[in-house]
Amino acid sequence: MTLEKRIRSIMADSLxxxxxxxxxxxxxxxxxxxxxxxxxxxxxxxxxxxxxxFQDIEIPELVSFRAIRDAIMAKLALHDKAR
Amino acid sequence: MTKRGDVLLRGRRIFLKPLSFGDVTQEYVSWLNDPAVNQFLEARFKKHTLATQRAYVKGFDQKTKFLWGIFDKKTKKHIGIITLYDIHPVHKYANYGYLIGNKKYWGTGAVQEAIAFVFDFVFLKLRIHSISTGAYAPNVASVFNYKKMGLSYQGTFKERLLYKGAFVDQVWYGITRDEWRSIRKKLAF
Structure with missing residues (x-):
């Protein structure tokens, strides 16, 4: 499942x-x-x-599919870099 | 002119009316003393009683400082309050605050409906130019509500507020009349 598909699925379930x-x-x-x-x-x-x-300051910014996707991609990229 | 007792705004789920002494009940007082409700409010530093809340209500003249009760439209139950204050006569800005005391209404969108109606009143009736509000940075639910209502980040007071034994940031959000006009169309109430 693609990252976007996973996000959409979680958003649908949670919301x-x-x-x-x-x-x-x-x-x-x-x-x-x-x-x-x-x-x-x-x-x-x-x-x-x-x-x-996510830090407290980041959480209220995640108010759209795009914002969530971009934030997750950035976090995963950082994570990969650190490995 | 709005008088105490007049219903100001009716929505799908809630209505607002200026809070009167008759609305100051033990249940209302209990919200202010409840650590789950008051954890991000200055109210938590004091013990509240019917007398202190009546005095609080008296402090709002509904001309320069406004206090409305938020009521469930169906049951007429009082579920929270919303305030408008620091209205500047020259710069035309104001601040607002709110509290949903009845926890059954958390996450129901009731507060968003209340805020929308107050913003309509602020921008259309009072002709205020901008409105702002601040929150403890860890209060992510409140900050989420600001974003949902179209407010944008204005700034941070670093480590301004004491919360659970540590100094935390206070974040400020605001919206102008034109911004509200644009966001209002997208809201379903």
Whole structure:
């Protein structure tokens, strides 16, 4: 499964929405259900799935599919570099 | 002119009305003394009673400082408060704060609806130019709500607030009238 597909799947599960609506432009403004509690659930699921850790200051910035994808890619790249 | 008791705004799930003494109940007082609710509020440094909360309510004249109760539209249950203060007559800025005391309503979007209505009031009725709010940096749920409502990051006061024995940053977010006009169209309430 591609990274993007994995993110879409986690977003759909955490936000309790159909995966089909997690398009490239999906954000807190296109998904009404995406509330603060769902957001925290989503962050925990992403951290577990990708074995990454987000700082407090990063968490509220992850408010769109693109922001999440870019942040995960950056974290995984850093992780690979460190190995 | 808005008078106490008048319902200001009705939404899909909630309505707002200026808080009156009659709304100051033991349940309301208990929110302010609840560590889960007040963990990021200055309210946690004091013990609250019916008398202290009545005095708090009295401090809002609903002309220069506003305090609204957030009520469930269906059950009419009081679930939280939202405030508007520091309204500057020249620079036309203001600050706001909120509290959802009834934990059953956390994560329901009720606070976002309340904020949207207050922003409509601020920008359309009061003709305020910008509105801001600050949060303890570890309060990621609140900061998330700012982002969801279209506020952008304004700045950080480094290690300004004491939280769980350590000094933490205070982050500020804000939005202008034009920015709100654009974001408002995207919101479903």
């Amino acid at each position: 309790e929405v159909d995966e089909g609506i997690i398009g490239d432009d999906a954000s807190v403004h296109t998904i009404a259900r995406w509330d603060s509690l769902q957001h925290l659930r989503l962050i925990m699921a992403l951290q577990e799935e990708f074995s990454v850790r």
